[in-house]
Amino acid sequence: MTKLNSKIPEGPLTEKWSRYRRDVRLVNAANKKKLDIIVVGTGLAGAGASSALGELGYNVKNFCFQDSPRRAHSVAAQGGINAAKNYMNDGDSIYRLFLDMIKGGDYRAREANVYRAAEVSNAVIDHYTAQGVPFARDYGGTLDNRSFGGVQVSRTFYARGQTGQQCLLGAYSALNRQIKAGKVKMFPRREMLELVIVDGKARGIITRNLETGELERHSAHAVVLATGGYGTIYYLSTLAVNSNASAAWIAHKKGALFANPSFVQIHPTSVPQLNEYQAKLTLMSESLRNDGRIWVPAKKGDERLPGDIPDEERDYFLERRYPAFGNLVPRDVASRAAKERCDAGYGVGKTGLAVYLDFRDAINKQGKKAIEDKYGNLFEMYQVISGFNPYETPMMIYPAGHYTMGGLWVDYELMTTIPGLYAIGEANFSDHGANRLGACSLMQAAGDGYFILPNTISNYLADDIKRGKIATDTPEFDEAERSVKERIERLLAIEGTQTVTSFHKRLGRLMWDLCGMSRNEEDLKKALSLVREMEEEFWKDVTVPGSADQFNQELEKAGRVADFFELARLMIEDAMHRNESCGAHFREEKQTAEGEAMRDDKNFAYVAAWEYAGKGVPEKLHKEMLSFEEVEVKERSYK
Amino acid sequence: MKITLDIWRQKSRNEKGRFVRYELEEVSPEMSFLEMLDLLNTNLIKRGEDPVAFDHDCREGICGTCGMYVNGHPHGPVKSITTCHLSMREFKDGDTITVEPFRARSFPVIKDLVIDRMSLEHIQVAGGFISVKTGSAPEANTIPVPKKNADEAFDAASCIGCGACVAACKNASAMLFLSAKVSQMALLPHGKPEAKQRAREMVAAMDDMGFGRCSNTGACEAKCPKNIKITNIARLNREYYKAY
Ligand SMILES: Cc1cc2nc3c(=O)[nH]c(=O)nc-3n(C[C@H](O)[C@H](O)[C@H](O)COP(=O)(O)OP(=O)(O)OC[C@H]3O[C@@H](n4cnc5c(N)ncnc54)[C@H](O)[C@@H]3O)c2cc1C
Ligand code: SF4
Ligand code: FES
Numbered sequence: 001m002t003k004l005n006s007k008i009p010e011g012p013l014t015e016k017w018s019r020y021r022r023d024v025r026l027v028n029a030a031n032k033k034k035l036d037i038i039v040v041g042t043g044l045a046g047a048g049a050s051s052a053l054g055e056l057g058y059n060v061k062n063f064c065f066q067d068s069p070r071r072a073h074s075v076a077a078q079g080g081i082n083a084a085k086n087y088m089n090d091g092d093s094i095y096r097l098f099l100d101m102i103k104g105g106d107y108r109a110r111e112a113n114v115y116r117a118a119e120v121s122n123a124v125i126d127h128y129t130a131q132g133v134p135f136a137r138d139y140g141g142t143l144d145n146r147s148f149g150g151v152q153v154s155r156t157f158y159a160r161g162q163t164g165q166q167c168l169l170g171a172y173s174a175l176n177r178q179i180k181a182g183k184v185k186m187f188p189r190r191e192m193l194e195l196v197i198v199d200g201k202a203r204g205i206i207t208r209n210l211e212t213g214e215l216e217r218h219s220a221h222a223v224v225l226a227t228g229g230y231g232t233i234y235y236l237s238t239l240a241v242n243s244n245a246s247a248a249w250i251a252h253k254k255g256a257l258f259a260n261p262s263f264v265q266i267h268p269t270s271v272p273q274l275n276e277y278q279a280k281l282t283l284m285s286e287s288l289r290n291d292g293r294i295w296v297p298a299k300k301g302d303e304r305l306p307g308d309i310p311d312e313e314r315d316y317f318l319e320r321r322y323p324a325f326g327n328l329v330p331r332d333v334a335s336r337a338a339k340e341r342c343d344a345g346y347g348v349g350k351t352g353l354a355v356y357l358d359f360r361d362a363i364n365k366q367g368k369k370a371i372e373d374k375y376g377n378l379f380e381m382y383q384v385i386s387g388f389n390p391y392e393t394p395m396m397i398y399p400a401g402h403y404t405m406g407g408l409w410v411d412y413e414l415m416t417t418i419p420g421l422y423a424i425g426e427a428n429f430s431d432h433g434a435n436r437l438g439a440c441s442l443m444q445a446a447g448d449g450y451f452i453l454p455n456t457i458s459n460y461l462a463d464d465i466k467r468g469k470i471a472t473d474t475p476e477f478d479e480a481e482r483s484v485k486e487r488i489e490r491l492l493a494i495e496g497t498q499t500v501t502s503f504h505k506r507l508g509r510l511m512w513d514l515c516g517m518s519r520n521e522e523d524l525k526k527a528l529s530l531v532r533e534m535e536e537e538f539w540k541d542v543t544v545p546g547s548a549d550q551f552n553q554e555l556e557k558a559g560r561v562a563d564f565f566e567l568a569r570l571m572i573e574d575a576m577h578r579n580e581s582c583g584a585h586f587r588e589e590k591q592t593a594e595g596e597a598m599r600d601d602k603n604f605a606y607v608a609a610w611e612y613a614g615k616g617v618p619e620k621l622h623k624e625m626l627s628f629e630e631v632e633v634k635e636r637s638y639k
Numbered sequence: 640m641k642i643t644l645d646i647w648r649q650k651s652r653n654e655k656g657r658f659v660r661y662e663l664e665e666v667s668p669e670m671s672f673l674e675m676l677d678l679l680n681t682n683l684i685k686r687g688e689d690p691v692a693f694d695h696d697c698r699e700g701i702c703g704t705c706g707m708y709v710n711g712h713p714h715g716p717v718k719s720i721t722t723c724h725l726s727m728r729e730f731k732d733g734d735t736i737t738v739e740p741f742r743a744r745s746f747p748v749i750k751d752l753v754i755d756r757m758s759l760e761h762i763q764v765a766g767g768f769i770s771v772k773t774g775s776a777p778e779a780n781t782i783p784v785p786k787k788n789a790d791e792a793f794d795a796a797s798c799i800g801c802g803a804c805v806a807a808c809k810n811a812s813a814m815l816f817l818s819a820k821v822s823q824m825a826l827l828p829h830g831k832p833e834a835k836q837r838a839r840e841m842v843a844a845m846d847d848m849g850f851g852r853c854s855n856t857g858a859c860e861a862k863c864p865k866n867i868k869i870t871n872i873a874r875l876n877r878e879y880y881k882a883y
Contacts, residue, residue, distance in 0.1 A: 048773075051773065055773055066704060068756065071703060076697045076702065126779045127771070129779040129829070130829055131776075132792070134793035137785075137789040140783065141783025141786065160793065166793070166796060174773070186760075240698070240702060241696060241698055274669045275669040277674040277675075279677060385671075450773050497685075545684055551753065553690070
């Protein structure tokens with residue numbers, strides 16, 4: 001049985017990382033040349049790790065399913081990236097960033113990891129700036145910061161509304177430099193479909209060449225997964241539509257524990273669904289809540305145009321419920337409050353699944369120009385998508401699945417429970433507890449990739465310097481390739497009547513309704529049996545056209561949806577077992593009379609790490625108890 | 640509304656392609672253009688036919704994955720947007736729409752509307768970077784950058800690498816794409832030390848990849864979804880001449 005050892009270094013919190021580096025085993029330059037590392041993923045985490053490891057001298061193979069590493073989902077991040085520079089002289093520090101993340105995560109993250117993430121954040125900004133990332137600047141030429149995500153200091157670096165794009169292109173440029181130097185070999189349009197384990201250690205992967213369909217074997221001394229989050233389990237989400245859980249799920253089935261799978265952040269402000277064929281929900285930056293006021297009609301089924309509804313007949317429900325924070329309450333609180341109004345029948349728009357985000361007062365007070373300067377590009381984007389002009393009529397918004405705090409369990413070194421298999425970026429669970437703070441995930445993905453993993457991986461590889469190349473003509477690789485082939489053949493042979501996407505939509509809807517923003521035991525039980533039934537139906541009646549030996553997007557999707565069914569069951573189990581409300585996880589049974597979340601530290605102050613036990617067998621729960629040595633555990637309150 | 644589609648179908652790199660006509664009844668003006676293609680594909684799959692392959696990912700205009708000619712225009716008839724942001728509101732009941740992959744010698748067709756843009760990757764690998772080793776960057780505020788330069792660098796850096804500029808150009812030149820990167824780095828003090836080498840090597844890579852030469856027609860700028868300005872090409876030319 002797997003035993004959890006988080007390997008947190010001894011010593012005071014503020015010294016753990018320096019002590020770790022003092023003691024960690026190193027690999028000398030000559031030996032690094034003998035070591036191969038596979039990195040799957042080219043987002044901020046993966047591209048960062050690949051370039052940093054290449055610079056160190058390792059031989060890196062880097063994979064992504066897009067046609068270019070520059071298109072990884074990180075490219076879509078809008079708002080910004082945090083660091084504890086205290087450029088604004090407003091009292092920020094590494095410690096305060098750490099504290100905000102621990103609190104924001106509702107005391108469900110590991111202190112040592114969070115502190116370290118805050119500690120390396122400044123180096124991330126230095127590095128991106130040196131790469132040529134054009135962050136916003138002040139007139140004097142220094143970097144500008146803004147306030148973001150409901151914290152009291154301004155620590156967010158940004159590049160208009162395209163911070164993720166700019167950081168990713170910086171990371172991509174450093175990756176290109178290593179590709180040119182021959183230290184990184186890039187494999188785009190490849191999908192990892194199996195993990196190869198030799199003598200208990202991660203030693204390679206099987207990929208499918210998405211153009212030719214060919215299955216390929218790749219070996220290495222260590223494998224790093226930087227494969228992003230799984231918010232697309234809801235089908236409609238703010239993620240790029242091809243984002244998926246498969247790489248992490250494959251690792252899980254091979255023995256890597258999966259932590260807190262049910263912790264999913266729902267973002268309060270996305271453009272709502274406009275038609276039944278809609279493939280994604282576009283995020284409207286959270287910064288809009290700085291000036292926009294959120295409301296619904298006070299009267300049910302009020303059909304008047306928003307402009308015709310006078311103020312006294314509007315319900316500014318966030319301002320009403322949370323007078324201190326108003327429209328700026330954290331994401332989970334804002335999302336649930338919007339859902340509550342819509343479920344109660346006060347929602348607006350065609351579907352009733354939307355609330356207004358109104359700039360009328362801000363425009364009256366500050367002038368149209370000021371609002372345009374701040375949000376011009378977002379307003380334009382909204383108009384392109386919805387056809388409505390937000391300067392004249394309020395935006396309609398609704399919550400959408402956005403970020404997965406859950407992911408592969410990793411120790412302090414970012415290693416999963418499979419020796420030699422690492423998980424970085426959104427793919428791991430480590431730093432955000434039950435809720436992620438805005439602008440902290442780019443920071444974490446980049447920190448993991450550039451500054452943490454390259455410093456911890458040598459501790460493992462130091463044992464491997466004499467091993468030589470890992471052969472791929474071995475029974476382990478044969479078996480892994482055979483199982484991939486078999487699954488592909490199985491999917492193609494079903495020849496049923498329903499499309500892959502129709503299943504994904506139904507699964508997504510079910511998960512959204514029963515295991516989304518708020519959960520209860522009865523719904524979760526229902527969800528579990530419905531997912532099982534739907535999964536059986538999928539394996540009997542899905543239709544996957546075409547063949548395995550060609551460019552076949554339906555086949556790609558089919559494998560991902562098949563994995564989503566399995567992950568969905570684990571998400572539900574996890575949500576069911578956690579009988580408390582914390583962060584983004586809201587159990588309806590655990591709320592105060594006013595509808596606020598009730599955390600239960602006595603019984604649930606742990607990370608739930610699940611061990612795969614075989615097909616159809618319930619997964620085994622391991623608990624990593626969380627002890628808080630630095631911070632005092634408090635209740636969150638935004639009243 | 641009812642839409643007729645003439646779509647380029649091509650099984651693989653080596654096979655010949657042709658236009659195939661499809662009729663679609665249940666199109667709603669609220670759909671995006673790509674959602675309309677999703678609908679077509681659902682119908683095709685149900686009829687046992689091969690769905691139309693097209694590339695896409697973020698579906699919000701930022702990843703640069705999507706791209707096709709719609710009625711002869713790269714990314715469609717609306718200015719400054721990507722194909723994924725094109726809405727069916729732009730069309731009317733009864734319209735016939737022609738859809739083809741971006742055409743350029745350096746963009747071979749992989750299948751249907753999917754093209755191979757590795758040629759663009761090679762240009763970036765050749766020199767689209769500032770050589771800074773992880774861990775060796777100076778404190779971010781030690782090198783001030785005038786706000787104007789930073790903003791201009793940002794404008795250039797917002798290229799999404801979609802290739803529409805190449806598809807719009809009669810010479811299939813990648814100058815706009817290449818100049819965006821060179822400009823971004825030329826505008827920042829951090830990029831100065833390697834400016835000459837960067838311009839030389841990226842231009843050489845563009846030539847190697849079989850892209851055409853720029854003849855200043857400006858079609859690229861007109862079709863760029865991210866409004867990358869042709870003035871970047873002028874800056875590239877200056878950088879290039881300085882490099883020799
Ligand atoms: C709309 C939106 C806006 C956001 N805005 C912000 C923000 O302002 N600030 C912030 O801090 N965070 C933001 N986030 C969150 C943040 O963008 C992500 O958490 C972060 O970018 C994840 O980076 P990553 O490197 O872990 O993974 P990703 O960038 O998701 O990259 C995943 C990579 O893995 C590859 N991959 C996955 N599976 C496979 C496989 N099986 N085989 C081969 N390759 C595979 C993909 O090709 C890709 O290269 C936002 C998220 C969304 C959805
Ligand atoms: S310059 Fe414009 S058209 Fe060309 S690749 Fe960049 S974004 Fe696309
Ligand atoms: S799909 Fe990303 S830009 Fe169109």
